[in-house]
Amino acid sequence: MITIDRVSKTKGRTRILYDVSFEARPGRVTGFLGPNGAGKTSTLRVLLGLDRADGGTALVCGRRYRDLDRPLTRVGALLDGxxxxRARTARAHLRWMAASNGLPGSRVDEVLEVVGLTADARKRAGRFSLGMSRRLGLATALLGDPEVLILDEPINGLDPSGIRWMRTFLRERAAQGRTVLLSSHLMGELAETADDVVVIDKGRVVVSGSLAEVTGDHRTLEDAFFALTATSAPDGAAW
Incomplete structure (x- = not known):
């Protein structure tokens, strides 16, 4: 379970998050949708304790991320890269991460197989393509077999077969009763994957609900998104 409650943040003199609130529930894939610069990554960085909010709370399983014991066993996260x-091999990186959280070394080969990197385990990370780097990041997130998975633009750099694999993988994780939070600016992909959708624009949550509720009478999620971001703003103003 992920709970974001009235999170606000200012960077320099610019307000980048305005009372952001939503939940991501177990057994469901929650899509966090917005254009580049909308506040998706900033929200996730606050959730993961990488940035400090000016106000509000961001909790994973009822606790702040920094208060979790052996966090890889509770939360798996994939942000940039x-x-x-660059000089470490995929296997060496995963072994180091596993040791840092007291996880067995056998888990390294298991996650390499899950993400399809077994044949590239001895390759240095600096030689990885963007898609391979995303797979290695996902392998790191899966090391502790966490109940919560937080992914920021996970399909960047993946080819069509990789995108289909990622979609199936996320649906399977949710079917196991786990919480999956997936941020993306690709509306078509979220429509194929998510159960619930949170739309953010210019640092504000515009709407949240099930995919059917957010899409409403619109033909597609993309149509709904553009309608919402064009007409919804504080005090009735246009964005």
Whole structure:
């Protein structure tokens, strides 16, 4: 369970998040949708303790991320890149991450197989393509077999077969009763994957609900998004 409650943040003199509130529930894929610069990554960084909010709370399983013991066993996260040093091999990176959280070394080969990197385990991260880096980042997120998965633009760099694989994988995780929060600016992909949708624009949550509720009478999620962001703003103003 992920709970974001009235999170606000200012960077310099610019307000980038305005009382952002939503939930991501177990057994469901929650899509966090918005254009580049809308506040998606800033919200996730607050949730993961990488940035400090000016107000509000961001909790995973009822606790702040920094208060979690052995966090990889509770939360798996993929933000920018793989997180691996360019000179390290995929296997060396995963072994180091596993040791940092007291996880068995056997888990490394398991997650390499899950994400399809077994054949590239000895390749240095600096030689990875963007898609391979995303897979290595996902392998890191899966090391502790976490109940919560937080992914920021996970399909960037993936080819069509990789996108289909990612979609199936996320649906399977949710079917196991786990919480999946997926941020993206690709509306078509979210429509194929998400159960629930949170739309954010210019640092404000415009609407949240089930995919059917958010789409409403519109033909597609993309149509609904553009209608919402064009007409919804505080005090009735246009964006």
């Amino acid at each position: 793989s997180g691996a040093h």
